[in-house]
Amino acid sequence: MTTEPVKGFKDYIGDEAKKRAEIKKILVETFEKYGFEPAETPVIEAEEFVRGENANDEAVSDIYKLEDKGKRKLALRYEFTFQLKRLMQNKKLPYKRYQLGEVFRDEPVSSNRFRQFVQSDVDIIGSTIKDDAEILALTSEVLNKLGIKFKIYIGNRALLNEILEELGIKSAQNQILREIDKLDKLPETEIKSNLKKYKAENFVNILKKPEKYFEKYKNYKDVSELKKFCKYYRIDFVFQPSLVRGLSYYNKNVFEIKTHESKSNSEKIQIKETIVGGGSYIFNGIQSTGISFGLDRLSSLAKIDYEKEKYLIISLDKDKEAITLANELREKNKIVNLFYGKPSKALEYANSYKFSKVIFVGEKEIKSKKFMVKDMETGKEKQEVFHSSFKNAERKKAR
């Protein structure tokens, strides 16, 4: 019997787990600040529902499939958006919801891609360009709080279609867009040669033109309007006409947020993947917009302080008083652990779990009604008086 996690899955413990918990907290706080309401949905759904109506065959192979005892054909969710079909029923628009949770994809793994990962989505069902800007503002706020330097790139799917039409390209549009999307990764010449077989090399030349050139297209107004509203939010973006992001899904503005930083531990590994991505799409005939954060990538880039001030109360055979003191500190929202044992063990324990403060509760302290709070970094002890609980304790004794 093996205790190893299966391929593509992993445990998060210790510092990594702490950091992830802190990031989740920041995400939730920020989403709620922008008026999104939470949702929790099942991990398992009917396979048919997960697959969707117009998903192609490739996508189906990435879904984890399972069957219950009733022989129902089921699958693990690989994202959240399809479940919105159910959530949005009978909702007044715009409906704004956020969701954090695990999604599963049976696809190739690499050092920062797993088969189970935590995704956090915010979506607005029933949206306009103004909501696109709102979502970008929320995104900037999250990334700033996490200390991640980033750049927002905006593309527009309708604009790309308009250009394809102008060029008279009707066939293989999806393959062409897929090639175009690689423009920021691969050299231009390679893309052009790939596009030769579709006679679409000229597409690349157009996309290389300065932003002003695109003003003549009617769909450019989505970009210019977004720009206007982003100014109100004091955020900036780069118009990148070659940005495609996926195939069938998005219909207007698409967002991609990238960083040029390397991983936090200064290894020279550049994160190639986008950290945040989203865009506007049509959902049940309703114009909507949304964005999705990958927790794993945020976690490897975030520069946040996740170590909290923690107290270790050491009971030297004075359990009742130690617990009374713990109660008092916890009422003040301090993080408190109790330890029953010898001082030297207690201090070693405090070191190994990074407690910042230690309080001994013994005969001496109880008699003098004075507790010393020991700072584990400096080693110095400072006297602090904890009135209330000991008055209470005495009162109880007196009765």
Added chain:
RNA sequence: GCGGUUGUAGUAUAAUGGCAGUACGUGCGGUUGUGGUCCGCAAAACGGGAGUUCGAUUCUCCUCUUCCGCCCCA
């Protein structure tokens, strides 16, 4: 999924066709109320399966896993 690559205690490593060692960490003790020392003791590993062999952690094959690249990524 394809091609290459990897696998020894929790972690990092060593050696060997014949009892698998070391370090850190963990547990217990040496300390009757003060740590990041020191000392002692202990638990703990050859990814799994088959084959060759008197005997395989070591050689062969299969499988799983790791990492890298490719394909793909709603």
